[in-house]
Amino acid sequence: MNPNIEQFKLTLKRGKAGYVPIAELGIHPIMIERLLGRPVKSLKDDVDFWHKAGYDYIKLQPIADFNPGKLFLQDNENSTLDDDGTVSRNWATEGKGIITSLDDFENYIFPNKEDFDYSNFEKVRELLPEGMGVIGQHGDIFTMVWELMGFEQFSYAIFDNPKLLDALFDKIGNLVLSMFEYFAESDAVDVIWYSDDIAYATGLMISPAVLRTYFFPWLKKIGDMAKSSNKPLIYHTDGLLFDVMDDIIDCGVDALHPIEPQAMAIAEVKQRYGNRLCLIGHVDVDLLARGSTEQVREQVRKNIEEAAYNGGYCVGSGNSIPDYVKYENYIAMLEAAKEFGR
Numbered sequence: 019m020n021p022n023i024e025q026f027k028l029t030l031k032r033g034k035a036g037y038v039p040i041a042e043l044g045i046h047p048i049m050i051e052r053l054l055g056r057p058v059k060s061l062k063d064d065v066d067f068w069h070k071a072g073y074d075y076i077k078l079q080p081i082a083d084f085n086p087g088k089l090f091l092q093d094n095e096n097s098t099l100d101d102d103g104t105v106s107r108n109w110a111t112e113g114k115g116i117i118t119s120l121d122d123f124e125n126y127i128f129p130n131k132e133d134f135d136y137s138n139f140e141k142v143r144e145l146l147p148e149g150m151g152v153i154g155q156h157g158d159i160f161t162m163v164w165e166l167m168g169f170e171q172f173s174y175a176i177f178d179n180p181k182l183l184d185a186l187f188d189k190i191g192n193l194v195l196s197m198f199e200y201f202a203e204s205d206a207v208d209v210i211w212y213s214d215d216i217a218y219a220t221g222l223m224i225s226p227a228v229l230r231t232y233f234f235p236w237l238k239k240i241g242d243m244a245k246s247s248n249k250p251l252i253y254h255t256d257g258l259l260f261d262v263m264d265d266i267i268d269c270g271v272d273a274l275h276p277i278e279p280q281a282m283a284i285a286e287v288k289q290r291y292g293n294r295l296c297l298i299g300h301v302d303v304d305l306l307a308r309g310s311t312e313q314v315r316e317q318v319r320k321n322i323e324e325a326a327y328n329g330g331y332c333v334g335s336g337n338s339i340p341d342y343v344k345y346e347n348y349i350a351m352l353e354a355a356k357e358f359g360r
Contacts, residue, residue, distance in 0.1 A: 021148075026075060037356075044338035044339065049343065049348060064076060075152060080200070081137075115167045152206055153211050156212070159190050163187055173224070176224070194236075202244065210244045211251075211252040213253070215255050223257075229262060238268070254276065258282060266295075273296035278300075280336075296329075297330065299332075300321050301314065302317070303337045303338070306339070308344075311350040315350055315351075318354035333355035335351070
């Protein structure tokens with residue numbers, strides 16, 4: 019297949035393209051190197067992977083360090099470096115983080131907007147195959163705030179220390195927003211992707227009222243930028259989202275990823291919101307990790323049948339492609355999308 023970023027953008031705008039595109043937020047380097055057949059050592063290698071896998075785009079992030087002081091953010095310092103260079107998984111900060119007071123906030127070292135490196139965006143156009151585009155992606159305004167505080171302390175601060183929340187959201191929000199200003203203005207970027215988890219499989223992490231106070235105003239600013247630049251906006255969040263789906267749409271989001279299978283049925287989401295949202299994903303990561311290739315193929319076929327009949331759907335996982343996914347299942351998903359998406 020030849021890439022076609024215009025067909026991908028048409029799908030994100032709920033149109034019916036000539037095929038059902040594929041889309042993914044994150045793919046583990048081990049999976050990338052196995053499909054590519056060599057280590058990824060350059061931007062050209064990265065482009066070659068996304069092209070070979072059949073995506074219409076390469077996804078790029080600015081190089082950014084939100085912890086220049088190298089302070090450890092976890093409750094338990096149990097991370098280790100594996101032989102393959104990856105970091106062992108550990109829990110997000112649940113209790114007390116490193117910013118729990120305005121003094122802590124004043125003493126924390128934040129990056130400056132000028133520290134963000136966009137050089138890959140400036141280089142990538144000359145490396146792209148004909149028809150291939152670029153997604154500019156970043157996120158985590160909400161996530162970075164609560165991780166810096168610890169979720170428990172964050173929850174208390176909603177009632178006990180709203181000034182600290184205002185300060186943190188303003189600081190992190192404006193730093194991240196500067197990235198989306200670049201995406202909106204850059205001729206190198208075709209599509210904008212914001213990621214920030216706000217829900218579990220069983221419900222929202224915090225109340226809709228709190229999200230409307232602290233989070234959705236930032237998503238709306240990003241949505242306004244996307245609209246003014248005529249670039250589709252994808253939003254990633256896991257979880258059960260029906261209580262705030264209208265808020266998400268009202269912020270200017272064009273496409274929602276990943277329609278987590280444990281949280282929402284894609285047929286219901288399509289029926290209720292398909293005229294206002296493109297849907298992306300819904301192939302369960304657990305299925306990709308433990309199922310058979312035939313089960314994966316059947317899930318892709320079913321998703322296309324339920325969500326792509328009038329356009330506005332992209333095949334992808336129900337979250338991302340981590341290292342523990344079976345490689346043959348990832349390939350089966352890509353091949354099934356090509357087979358059933360015609």
